[in-house]
Amino acid sequence: MAKYITKDSKPGKGIEKDAPEKRRFFLFFEVFFGKLTKLIGLNFMYFVCLLPLILGVYYSVIVNSLIETPGDILRYPPIVFTPSLLGTVLLALSVFITGPATAGFTYVIRNMQRREHTWIMSDFFEHFKKNFKQGIIMSIIDIAVCMVLYVALMFYLYIMPVDAPEMGTLIPMMGAMFVGAVSIVFLWAHFYIYTMMVTFKLDFGKLFKNSLIFAIAKLPLNILITLFLGLIAGGLIYTLTITGIIAGIFIPVIFFSLTGFIIVFSTYPTIDKVMLQKVNKRVLNTRG
Numbered sequence: 001m002a003k004y005i006t007k008d009s010k011p012g013k014g015i016e017k018d019a020p021e022k023r024r025f026f027l028f029f030e031v032f033f034g035k036l037t038k039l040i041g042l043n044f045m046y047f048v049c050l051l052p053l054i055l056g057v058y059y060s061v062i063v064n065s066l067i068e069t070p071g072d073i074l075r076y077p078p079i080v081f082t083p084s085l086l087g088t089v090l091l092a093l094s095v096f097i098t099g100p101a102t103a104g105f106t107y108v109i110r111n112m113q114r115r116e117h118t119w120i121m122s123d124f125f126e127h128f129k130k131n132f133k134q135g136i137i138m139s140i141i142d143i144a145v146c147m148v149l150y151v152a153l154m155f156y157l158y159i160m161p162v163d164a165p166e167m168g169t170l171i172p173m174m175g176a177m178f179v180g181a182v183s184i185v186f187l188w189a190h191f192y193i194y195t196m197m198v199t200f201k202l203d204f205g206k207l208f209k210n211s212l213i214f215a216i217a218k219l220p221l222n223i224l225i226t227l228f229l230g231l232i233a234g235g236l237i238y239t240l241t242i243t244g245i246i247a248g249i250f251i252p253v254i255f256f257s258l259t260g261f262i263i264v265f266s267t268y269p270t271i272d273k274v275m276l277q278k279v280n281k282r283v284l285n286t287r288g
Contacts, residue, residue, distance in 0.1 A: 006200055006276065007130070028265055032258075035112050041120050042108055043257035049101035050256075053094035060087030077154045081147075091143065099135030099142070104128040105260060106194040113265045131197055137204055138193065145186060153179045188215035188222040191267050200275065210275075218270055225266050229259055 032039070061079050104124040111118035128135075156175035160167060193211035196202065202210070215222060236255070239246040 007198065024265070024269070028261075031113060031115065031265075032261055038112070038118075038120050039109075039257035039261065040253055042105065042124065043254050044252055045121070045124055046101060046105045046256050046260075047252040049097050049105075050094075052090045053098050056087050056090030056092075056094055058087070059084045059090065077158050081150070095139045095143065096136060097139075099137070099139035100128045100132045101135070102138075102194050103131035103135045103198055105256070106264060107198040109257070109260050109264045110195055110198060110268060113261065113268055127198055134197055134204055134207065138197075141208075149179055149183050149186075153183075184226075185212070185215050187226070191215070191222060191225060191263050192271065195264055195268060195271055196275070199271065214267070214270060214274075218267070221266060221270070225263060228262055232259060 060081050060083075062082055063079055101124075104127040107127040108118050108120060108123050111123070153176060156172045156179060160172045160175070161169065189208070189211040191211075192214040193207060196207055196210060200207075232255075236247050236250060239250075
């Protein structure tokens, strides 16, 4: 049986030990709206930390105007990455901020959903520092994997059909579907990895391995979470086609806290049952 060592939580007033547990559907809204003010503050802090990444992608991506011609839609990708100096510098800077900031962000949300006391700013930056090394590793992996997956997808969807028409459409489509499946599993692993990072003392290999196991083993849950996140993202994109004002307010105010809270609230019971309860049981057996 695998052994897990937990990281310490901040002491403070939390839920009473013998308090009855509510159904998680109702508990979600109770905790979310009860902590709404703090979630807005947390969202703004996290948004500021993500600005180098957001701006780095913005300055490194060009929308391909050639797709406006109907006959060229399958020949040219909708977006292309360019070696922009400013974009490259911002992306390099984001490596040292995004991962550690996500760890601090996740720690605060994890404590909220556990109904434990948490200080937004101090806990955020404390766990930014505590998880700095693993956060940077995760940032590097994220950027590298996203670039590889993007190049692979563009190859199967746009380059292979033009340069190797003799291959037909089946092989490129199968290749694109495989890249899509890998991308989805990689996304699902992120539902778990940062919560485990701020909860357990695990080396990065075990951390990543466990997150991939959860990504596959909890398939129905991960699909459900993805659907909710897709609805939120889709609604946000739809508002952009009408007016950018709503999106411009929603993103820095509550978007990240809302999606992060959905993910952590939905996945934490699995982590608690599979990993954390083993720790508690081992401690009780040792004391007994």
